[in-house]
Amino acid sequence: MSSFEADPEVGLTAPAAMELLEGAPVALGGPRGFAVTRTLPNRRRRMVGAWCFLDAYGPHDLGDSEGMRVGPHPHTGLQTVTWLLAGEVLHRDSLGNLQEIRPGRLNLMTAGRGISHSEETPREHSPVLHGVQLWVALPHAARDQPPSFAHHADLPVVHIGGAGAKGVEAAEVGGAGGSGAAFGGGVGESRSGVTATVLMGTFAGATSPARCYTPLVGAELALAPSAQVELPLRPDFEYALLALDGAPSVDDATLKPGPLLYLGAGRTSVTVATESSSRLLLLGGQPFEERLVMWWNFVARDHDEIVQMRADWADHTPRFGEVRGYDGPPLPAPPMPISRLVPRSRVR
Template identity: 50%
Template sequence: MSDLDTRPTLKECGGRDGVSAAPVRELIPGREAYIGGSSPVRRVLPTLGRRMVGPWCFLDHYGPDDISTADGMQVAPHPHIGLQTVSWLRQGEILHRDSVGSLATVLPGRLGLMTSGRGIAHSEESPVPHPTWLHGVQLWVALPDSDRDTDPHFELHPELPTFQARGLRGTAFMGEVDGAASPGRAYSPIVGADLVLDADADVRLPLERDFEYAVVATEPGAVVDDVPLPIGSLLYLGCGRDDVHIRTESASDLILIGGEPFAEKIVMWWNFVGRSHDEIVQARAEWQAEERFGEVHGYHAPRLDAPELPATQLKPRGRAR
């Protein structure tokens, strides 16, 4: 998925400044943004209050949207470097194409995991015909320096491990949660899970003390660590937790993300994750010159042009502000 902001800013993220070694409760609302299609999304990461959680550096929540009379998601070919994209659906279908020849349909409960490595291009679209509803999240994982020039590739995992507690059904789509380990290839200590909760659930979910965590509300009704979560909000939990207490006032859905705090500084601009301003400039120039990233075949519209870079150089920012 692309960041379609026509005036994206350069952001420096990562490093361990701003990581809470103790449990915290920081509630951060998402902001409205647009991707391909007619409906806005809720951008949860990066936000002013929190730029990374573990290696997670981007999270959009979209829907549930009625696309019965619309085109649904339409994101033309665009490039990525230095990251993994994680596609997770609750409702609908997304057709993925990329420049290494992948053609795959992501369905609810299946993990679509694309590793950009040194460079890849891809498109995403609601197929024709498509289901009435579209609802899901798109996330990015920053690759560590040792692996960010790896060969680009795509994984589709139709079967994922699950875990249960009274009133909770969970699916581990990245990393390991409560003994359930995802088959998705990870390059950093990480966790990502889908949590479906019944009404009046009251559970404690085990966590790793050395990881930092956050939960994102994709439906209203959940209370996490005594904090009610509006839809599209992120509750940052910090580190140092053995578990987290979740209860519900009505049936609810959450996304749990976390991992070992990402020690490296990264630079994010448009759809690129690099380490310096110059690296971003080079990646943009190569995309515009139709070099490096390959070609996506079969999408019905031209590829995206890169936005203009800002006139100013990168100004350092911490992971939290």
């Protein structure tokens, strides 16, 4: 996905130990482009762990729409993480990969020193599109590696039991679509609580096969009706939660789709509950202390690096390769700002 940065506005408040970060509406591809809500980077916080970018979209009715069409564009210094709840997205990249993404399957593209890709709704598609795209900042030691791509169709699933059951003692772990070895609590009890699909990192004893370069976690949490569960957290991680659908409560604060709820660090658990079925996205990681320059689709360390990246894309150098098969032109880079870009920390 391509970043058309708008400055998010912060609106609603949350309990004292948490921050509610309001998202900004952004149209990908221009004023009439595909609508998303961007909660990272935010006016208050730029990152959660190494997670540095979060766009949520849908559910969009694609009845009279061509859906998503994001032409070839470049990336550096990051990983793109695509996760769908409904619909399909067709990914093409300059390494020659062609992959249709569907719900429950993870697309992970590691840009390294440079890659380009396109994203679009395929011609044959479901009537609704709903999903998220995230970026993970690569640490200095990994940011100039060769680009790569991975598609993970089988992710680990962990079931955490309902009221009266806590953490991994009430968890059952298995691959997507399969059953696993129980840590405690029976299958019936697990179904009354939370089913977590682990996208990246480790959560409640289940570890994703997706490669990480910093300690982090990403998981989709599906809450059954009337669920109330205490989720295990790492105190050295900072965390945030995004409601994907429904109206779950987090430590008695009701969360609806749109804003990102920042939980902070130092927690060993958090309680989530819901009256009707709902889904949450859990993000976490050790605080990322490197100072970054994020501009357009690039993550770098200083202004001059950004200037060179933009020039390499505009001049069609081999750095970003070529995306073949997309029916449309590549996206042009926006003009550079008048002032020099300054490296920023994770908190504004």
